[in-house]
Amino acid sequence: MRRTRDDIREQLLGAALVEFGAKGFDGASTRSIAQRVNAHQPQINYHFASKEALWAAAVDHLFALLGDELADLALPGGPEDPARLASAFAEAVRRFVRFAAAHPELNQIMVHEATEDSDRLRWMVDRHVRPMYEAIRAVWQRLRAAGIGAPIEPAMAHYVIVGAASLPFVNAPEARLLTGAEPTDRAWVESYADGLVATLLPGASGRPVRFSS
Amino acid sequence: MRRTRDDIREQLLGAALVEFGAKGFDGASTRSIAQRVNAHQPQINYHFASKEALWAAAVDHLFALLGDELADLALPGGPEDPARLASAFAEAVRRFVRFAAAHPELNQIMVHEATEDSDRLRWMVDRHVRPMYEAIRAVWQRLRAAGIGAPIEPAMAHYVIVGAASLPFVNAPEARLLTGAEPTDRAWVESYADGLVATLLPGASGRPVRFSS
DNA sequence: GCCTTATATTATCATCCGATAACATGAGGA
DNA sequence: TCCTCATGTTATCGGATGATAATATAAGGC
Numbered sequence: 001m002r003r004t005r006d007d008i009r010e011q012l013l014g015a016a017l018v019e020f021g022a023k024g025f026d027g028a029s030t031r032s033i034a035q036r037v038n039a040h041q042p043q044i045n046y047h048f049a050s051k052e053a054l055w056a057a058a059v060d061h062l063f064a065l066l067g068d069e070l071a072d073l074a075l076p077g078g079p080e081d082p083a084r085l086a087s088a089f090a091e092a093v094r095r096f097v098r099f100a101a102a103h104p105e106l107n108q109i110m111v112h113e114a115t116e117d118s119d120r121l122r123w124m125v126d127r128h129v130r131p132m133y134e135a136i137r138a139v140w141q142r143l144r145a146a147g148i149g150a151p152i153e154p155a156m157a158h159y160v161i162v163g164a165a166s167l168p169f170v171n172a173p174e175a176r177l178l179t180g181a182e183p184t185d186r187a188w189v190e191s192y193a194d195g196l197v198a199t200l201l202p203g204a205s206g207r208p209v210r211f212s213s
Numbered sequence: 214m215r216r217t218r219d220d221i222r223e224q225l226l227g228a229a230l231v232e233f234g235a236k237g238f239d240g241a242s243t244r245s246i247a248q249r250v251n252a253h254q255p256q257i258n259y260h261f262a263s264k265e266a267l268w269a270a271a272v273d274h275l276f277a278l279l280g281d282e283l284a285d286l287a288l289p290g291g292p293e294d295p296a297r298l299a300s301a302f303a304e305a306v307r308r309f310v311r312f313a314a315a316h317p318e319l320n321q322i323m324v325h326e327a328t329e330d331s332d333r334l335r336w337m338v339d340r341h342v343r344p345m346y347e348a349i350r351a352v353w354q355r356l357r358a359a360g361i362g363a364p365i366e367p368a369m370a371h372y373v374i375v376g377a378a379s380l381p382f383v384n385a386p387e388a389r390l391l392t393g394a395e396p397t398d399r400a401w402v403e404s405y406a407d408g409l410v411a412t413l414l415p416g417a418s419g420r421p422v423r424f425s426s
Numbered sequence: 427g428c429c430t431t432a433t434a435t436t437a438t439c440a441t442c443c444g445a446t447a448a449c450a451t452g453a454g455g456a
Numbered sequence: 457t458c459c460t461c462a463t464g465t466t467a468t469c470g471g472a473t474g475a476t477a478a479t480a481t482a483a484g485g486c
Contacts, residue, residue: 022329026240108328114387115321116235125390152408155392163380168372174327177338179368195365
């Protein structure tokens with residue numbers, strides 16, 4: 001009995017993302033990933049070279065999806081109306097929150113890997129994380145120059161934003177137990193995004209707040 | 214050649230925390246934990262019943278340390294001067310940030326476990342996380358009632374606060390690569406705590422900000 | 427100084443893992 | 457029609473892991 005599928009690569013990638021996100025690289029097993037899509041474990045070594053290569057392909061795929069989601073943002077580059085800059089930034093945060101909810105695997109994998117230095121971490125940081133980091137830093141710097149946004153260094157603002165935006169979805173199983181709510185529900189996600197934007201940019205939905213220092 | 218130590222239990226606990234924080238439960242190996250303190254792997258099964266029991270003892274130990282750190286906060290219980298409530302809350306956030314920097318293992322373990330439902334997760338949530346969650350919820354509710362704090366539901370505020378406060382320390386290896394700074398440096402930690410407090414309570418260090426909704 | 431008991435050390439087992447080899451099968455071209 | 461080659465399937469290997477049994481050794485009571 002032989003089963004052939006032409007989308008087996010994509011199916012394995014999707015299963016790998018879920019498994020790596022939930023269990024981390026070490027906790028995930030290639031046998032269990034294959035089983036998720038009714039495939040055999042050696043098919044992973046056939047379609048990808050190794051467990052590591054599967055992981056890298058899955059991460060590449062996921063960051064590409066994130067890139068698509070944020071591609072047409074066009075955060076204004078030159079000196080601009082602060083209000084327009086703030087609303088563009090708010091939109092970026094909202095999209096990032098939505099993506100974190102729809103694809104928790106990305107931030108789960110980030111957090112599983114970033115707890116220890118490793119080749120995988122360095123690869124992911126150099127290839128995917130640094131561009132995002134630099135973009136957030138640049139926008140935050142301009143928000144602060146415009147007197148919007150709390151007095152916090154751009155590098156630190158990055159961690160406030162990413163940490164806050166991703167935790168309820170990274171820890172969705174915990175959030176379900178703790179709050180009784182389903183953090184991936186559309187309404188929950190939008191409400192969380194609203195709250196986060198209001199926290200980061202208290203002046204954006206009303207009169208602007210100017211920080212003294 | 215036989216080696217005897219009366220603090221072997223504590224040494225194993227400390228090594229286990231580092232290992233579980235860095236690699237997660239599955240990625241950690243009892244051999245490597247024992248090796249960190251020049252002990253033999255079966256000593257773990259002797260002094261603790263199993264790998265799981267070691268993990269639980271380590272988590273208990275760590276949450277006890279956090280409890281000590283936050284014990285004397287005495288967040289005012291009755292109706293109070295909003296400014297005093299805000300400053301007590303700010304102090305709680307600062308302490309939590311300092312603890313997250315000094316003991317990244319706690320939030321690392323949380324995040325490793327919370328990506329998937331499991332008995333370990335449920336045990337940790339019921340035993341340790343829920344009390345903290347309820348405390349943050351209650352304080353945030355009163356901050357909002359006092360017109361301080363962004364318009365975000367208390368349950369969601371919990372994730373904003375914990376996510377933001379812990380990420381640069383949970384992901385310290387990533388933060389070192391990304392920012393070039395050492396996130397556990399005293400100055401960095403204090404600056405991060407300042408920035409987070411300023412973000413959460415924009416009115417706390419100057420004229421208060423009142424949110425319309 | 428012996429004896430008991432707690433703990434350290436060594437040896438070993440069953441299980442699981444990632445990888446690879448060996449084999450089977452089916453689709454497409456000549 | 458047959459041959460080739462890509463891919464599915466099965467079997468198996470070496471290595472690591474958690475647990476436990478077996479043994480060794482030191483400390484403390486008498």
